Amino acid sequence: MPKKIPVIRFSHPYRKLMDACAGTNTAQLVAVLPVNIEDLNPAFLDYDTDGGKYVLPKKGEYLLLLFRSRRGIFPTLRRAYPASKRAYYESKLGETFEVVLSDIPQPDPIPSHP
Numbered sequence: 508m509p510k511k512i513p514v515i516r517f518s519h520p521y522r523k524l525m526d527a528c529a530g531t532n533t534a535q536l537v538a539v540l541p542v543n544i545e546d547l548n549p550a551f552l553d554y555d556t557d558g559g560k561y562v563l564p565k566k567g568e569y570l571l572l573l574f575r576s577r578r579g580i581f582p583t584l585r586r587a588y589p590a591s592k593r594a595y596y597e598s599k600l601g602e603t604f605e606v607v608l609s610d611i612p613q614p615d616p617i618p619s620h621p
Contacts, residue, residue: 512533512602512603512604512605513599513602513604513605514604514605514607515534515536515572515574515583515604515605515606515607516607516608516609517583517606517607517608517609518561518609519557519560519561519608520608521555521556521557521560522557523554523555523557523581523582523583524581524606524608526578526579526581527574527576527578527579527580527581528576528578528581528606529578530577530578531576531577531578531606532605532606532607533576533603533604533605533606534574534575534576534581534603534604534606535574535575535576535601535602535603535604536572536573536574536596536599536600536601536602536604537573537574537575537580537600537601538571538572538573538600539570539571539572539593539596539597539600540570540571540572540573541568541569541570541571541587541593542568542569542570542571542584543566543567543568543569544563544564544565544566544567544568544569544584545565545566545567547571551582555582555583555584563584567586567587568586568587568588569584569585569586569587570584570585570586570587570592570593570596571583571584572584572585572596574604574606576606
């Protein structure tokens with residue numbers, strides 16, 4: 508049985524994804540870094556959220572994930588809790604993820620005929 512590819516989901520077609528993932532829907536996880544969001548540069552947070560399209564809290568523990576695609580590297584921030592999240596992502600280092608954009612309209616299913 509083939510191994511199921513892990514998925515990383517995004518709620519918006521962020522510029523960072525359009526640049527790094529143009530023409531592909533996969534990326535390799537290359538780093539998992541625990542960060543305190545309040546320590547991150549506001550310019551980075553603006554870049555990561557496309558100018559606030561995703562609202563982050565003012566402080567808290569997060570995971571900074573770095574992915575490499577055929578066209579470049581892109582970051583994403585994920586909540587660090589539950590603690591199993593960090594262990595999960597660290598166990599996936601070096602693996603290829605499917606990049607899924609959740610709010611991109613999907614084609615309507617073909618209606619079935621009786």
